[in-house]
Amino acid sequence: MSHPDPIDHGADWPDITHPTHDVTNQPPPLAGANAYTGDQALVDALAREGGGWGDDRLRRFGAVCGEELLDIGFQANENPPKLRAFDRYGHRIDEVEFHPAYHRSMQLAREHGLHSLTWTADRDGAQVVRSALAYLHNQFESGTMCPITMTHAAVPALQHQPDVAEQWLPGILAPDYDPSCRPFEQKTGLTIGMGMTEKQGGSDVRANTTRATPLGRPGPGREYKLVGHKWFFSAPMCDGFLVLAYSEGGLSCFLLPKWRPEGIRNAIHIQRLKDKLGDRSNASSEVEFRGAFGWMIGAEGRGVPTIIEMVGQTRLDCMVGSAGLMRQATAQAIHHCAHREAFGRPLIDQPLMTNVLADLALESEAALALSLRLARAFGAAANGDETEKAFARLATPVGKYWICKRTPAQVNEAQECLGGAGYVEETIMPRLFRQSPLNSIWEGSGNVQCLDVLRAMSRDAESVEAVIAELRAARGQHPAFDAHLARLLAQLERPADLEPRARRFTEDLALGLQASLLIRAGNEPVAQAFCAGRLGEQSYLAYGTLPDGLDQRAIVERARPA
Numbered sequence: 001m002s003h004p005d006p007i008d009h010g011a012d013w014p015d016i017t018h019p020t021h022d023v024t025n026q027p028p029p030l031a032g033a034n035a036y037t038g039d040q041a042l043v044d045a046l047a048r049e050g051g052g053w054g055d056d057r058l059r060r061f062g063a064v065c066g067e068e069l070l071d072i073g074f075q076a077n078e079n080p081p082k083l084r085a086f087d088r089y090g091h092r093i094d095e096v097e098f099h100p101a102y103h104r105s106m107q108l109a110r111e112h113g114l115h116s117l118t119w120t121a122d123r124d125g126a127q128v129v130r131s132a133l134a135y136l137h138n139q140f141e142s143g144t145m146c147p148i149t150m151t152h153a154a155v156p157a158l159q160h161q162p163d164v165a166e167q168w169l170p171g172i173l174a175p176d177y178d179p180s181c182r183p184f185e186q187k188t189g190l191t192i193g194m195g196m197t198e199k200q201g202g203s204d205v206r207a208n209t210t211r212a213t214p215l216g217r218p219g220p221g222r223e224y225k226l227v228g229h230k231w232f233f234s235a236p237m238c239d240g241f242l243v244l245a246y247s248e249g250g251l252s253c254f255l256l257p258k259w260r261p262e263g264i265r266n267a268i269h270i271q272r273l274k275d276k277l278g279d280r281s282n283a284s285s286e287v288e289f290r291g292a293f294g295w296m297i298g299a300e301g302r303g304v305p306t307i308i309e310m311v312g313q314t315r316l317d318c319m320v321g322s323a324g325l326m327r328q329a330t331a332q333a334i335h336h337c338a339h340r341e342a343f344g345r346p347l348i349d350q351p352l353m354t355n356v357l358a359d360l361a362l363e364s365e366a367a368l369a370l371s372l373r374l375a376r377a378f379g380a381a382a383n384g385d386e387t388e389k390a391f392a393r394l395a396t397p398v399g400k401y402w403i404c405k406r407t408p409a410q411v412n413e414a415q416e417c418l419g420g421a422g423y424v425e426e427t428i429m430p431r432l433f434r435q436s437p438l439n440s441i442w443e444g445s446g447n448v449q450c451l452d453v454l455r456a457m458s459r460d461a462e463s464v465e466a467v468i469a470e471l472r473a474a475r476g477q478h479p480a481f482d483a484h485l486a487r488l489l490a491q492l493e494r495p496a497d498l499e500p501r502a503r504r505f506t507e508d509l510a511l512g513l514q515a516s517l518l519i520r521a522g523n524e525p526v527a528q529a530f531c532a533g534r535l536g537e538q539s540y541l542a543y544g545t546l547p548d549g550l551d552q553r554a555i556v557e558r559a560r561p562a
Helices: 040-048 052-078 100-111 126-140 145-158 162-173 303-339 351-382 386-417 419-423 429-435 446-459 461-472 479-492 499-521 524-535 552-559
Strands: 082-086 092-097 192-195 211-214 223-234 240-247 250-257 268-273 284-297
Touching: 040 052, 040 126, 040 351, 040 499, 040 552, 052 100, 052 126, 052 429, 082 268, 092 268, 100 145, 126 145, 126 303, 126 351, 145 162, 145 192, 145 223, 145 240, 145 284, 145 303, 223 240, 223 250, 240 284, 240 303, 250 303, 303 351, 303 386, 303 419, 303 429, 303 552, 351 386, 351 499, 351 524, 351 552, 386 419, 386 429, 386 446, 386 461, 386 499, 419 429, 446 461, 446 499, 461 479, 461 499, 479 499, 479 524, 499 524, 524 552
Parallel strands: 192 240, 211 240
Antiparallel strands: 082 092, 192 223, 211 223, 223 284, 240 250, 250 284, 268 284
8 A cells, every 4th residue: 555745844834843832821820828818708707706716726727728638639539439348358348448638638637626626625616716627628628528527516416425425525526537447445536427318218317217126225325236228328437327216215316336345347338339429539328237236325216306416517517618618619710810811901800700709709708607607606505505596596507508509609600710721620610519519418408408497487486586686786787688687577477478488588588697797797898799789679699790889899809819
C-alpha cells in the first residue's frame, strides 16, 4: 500500500515548539486564607451570640481549614471508603476501609473539639463556639462531619442511662481519634453512629419491625438481643450505635457496641455501602441485626423521646453544615469575580453580577445568623433556660427546613458565577453542589419539618410566645419587616388552618426570624437589603433580583474572603 507524501506547508507554517498562548485573566486559587478571619459575618455572629471567648480557637482552626483541610478534603472525596465484609480467610469482619486523608480529617476535627466542646467547655456560649467550628469544617470536608456530628449529638441521649454513659462518655469526649477496630474499653477515643429508619417506614419510625428481646431481666440499662435491619445506618465504622427497636414495652432506644462484652464482633452485618450523590468520603450503609447485642437506653417504650435529643442536635448541625456550604460557595464566587474580567472590566464591578453576589452574600449571612442564634438557644436550654428551650423547639424545624432547602439553589447560583470552571472537578464547586441537597433530607425532609412546626405550635404555646418575642424585638425598624410581622401574627393565631400551606408559612416564619436577627445585628446595608429583597413588595427568591437603591457593593465587600 502506498502512502501519500507529507504535506509541505512551507516556511509560513508556525513553529509548534513555541507556546500557543499565554494564560491570563484567570483568578488565583483561593487557598491558604484563614476561613475564620476572612469571614466577617462569622466573626460578628460569634461575638453577638456569646462565643467571643472562642475567637483564638476559631483563628487557629480557620488557618487549618484554609490550608490542610482544603487539600485533604479533595483527597478524601476522590478516594471513597470500601467495605471489607470478610477477611481473606472468610471470617466476617464488617469493616470499612478509608483513605488516610479521611482519618486525618477526623483527627483534626477531634483535636479541635468539634465532637465535644459543647459538653467539655464549662462556660456560656460553648455550643455557639462548637457550631462555628463545625460551620468552618463543613466548608472543606463535609463527609467526616457525619460521625463527628453524631458523636457530639449522642451525649444527651446517653445521659438518659447514667450507668452506660459513665463507661462510654470518657472515650466519646476524649480529644483522641482512634480508628482501630477493637472493643471500646481498649480505645483512646470513641465515635457513635445512628440507625433509626427501615425500608418500610423511613421517617415513620413507628413502622419499624426490628425486635429487641431481653437476655435476662428487662428494662433500662439491661442487655438485649436485636433482630431486624436498618435501611440507613450512618457511619458503620463507629464504636457504638444508637438505634430504635421494639421491645415488649414499645419502641425503645438501644446502644449497640461494635464488639460484644466478651470480646467478639457484634452481629451487625453490613449488607452494602450506599452509593450516594454526595458525601462521598463518608460511609453510609444498610445493615442487618442477626441477634445483635445492645443495652436499653432510657425508659422502655420511650425510644423516640430518648433519641430525639440526639436528633435535635443533628438537626442543628444540618443548619450549620448547610450554612457552611453556602459560605464556601459564596466565597468562591466573589473571589472568582474579583479576579476575572469580561467585556472590559472585572465581573465584580458589573451591576448585574454585583446584584447576584450581594444576593448570595445575604443568603449566606442570614443562614449563619439563624444557625448560631439557635446554637445559643440550645446551650441556654441545656443550662435550664425554659424560654430558650421553647424558642428552640419551634425555631429548629423552621431553620432546618428553610436553610437546608435554600442551599442547593444558592450553591448552584454561585457555581454559575464561575461559568464552566465551576463545573469541573478541579474546583470545589461540584463537590459543594453534590453535598448541597443532603441536609434537606437527613433528619427529616421538608414535609416532616413543616409538620413538626405545626405540631410544636399546636402543643406548645410557650414556643409560639418565644418565637413571637424574637420577632417583635425588631419591630419598628423597617416597614417591610413590620408588614411581614403583621401577616405572621395573623397566621399564628389560627394554626389549625395551616397544614395545606405549611411550607409557605414555615418559609415566612424563617424569613421573619432571619430579618429580625439581621436588623438587630446592626449592619445597615445587610439589614436593609435583606428586608427589601426578601420581604418587600418587590422581593423575589430568584438571585440577582435585589431592588434599586441598596448598597450592594458594601454587602459584597463584607463577604469577600480576605
